[in-house]
Amino acid sequence: MLTYEPDATIAHRLDPRTKLAVQIGFAATALAHTTPRALALLSALTVGILFAARVSLWRTLVAYRFALGILALAPLLAGLTLGSPWFDTAAAVTSGLASYRVALVLFVSAAYVRSTPVRKSRAAIQRTVPGKPGQVLGIGVALVFRFLPVLRGDLRTIRQAMAARLGTERSAVDRAGTIGLLGLTRAFDRADRLSLALRARCFAWNPTLPPLAFSRVDYLALGLAVALAWSAFY
Structure with a gap:
């Protein structure tokens, strides 16, 4: 990626x-x-x-x-x-x-x-779009850039684990359903951990940007x- x-x-x-x-x-x-x-x-x-x-x-x-x-x-x-x-x-x-x-x-x-x-992308957006909309958009872009690679890594791990357990012998629909269910579970778990980490670090809407x-x-x-x-x- x-x-x-x-x-x-x-x-x-x-x-x-x-x-x-x-x-x-x-x-x-x-x-x-x-x-x-x-x-x-x-x-x-x-x-x-x-x-x-x-x-x-x-x-x-x-x-x-x-x-x-x-x-x-x-x-x-x-x-x-x-x-x-x-x-x-x-x-x-x-x-x-x-x-x-x-x-x-x-x-x-x-x-x-x-x-x-990522930090400079957020800074560019927040300084281009004024007010709260710019802050929300900047935070969203930063989280997507940081969160998406992690989710892709989780899906890759799930696929490798299925292949190691002869999951490739199952039907395509069964494999897609298993990967989708486990991927959503991992995504929600990641979101909960991200929310906890943000609160633990006193997440700020308007931090000092580069x-x-x-x-x-x-x-x-x-x-x-x-x-x-x-x-x-x-």
């Missing part, structure tokens, strides 16, 4: 608010433009962003394998018809282009995850974000 890794890349030096702005601008442009030329330019930009954050393409593909599998399956399902000609090529191409744009957005988000600490500051590189990246957002309207 993709997580933050300390490094000295350009992406690591950027302010998290800048990286969020680039992501928003990129997503807006990717969803607005469907021509092959636009997708080629966005693909080149995605490669540049991954290079700037030094993201491993293989690790990204492995981390997003389930989402990418669904995106690859979507054009096939969209093209199927109940009657002649049985497969609509135009519908499949339209769905395939949409899936490709979503995949590009996922790859750009991978660069953000690898280059941004300082954020824009540099010269940030202004260049913000210019890119504005250009991407502006291009979504043309």
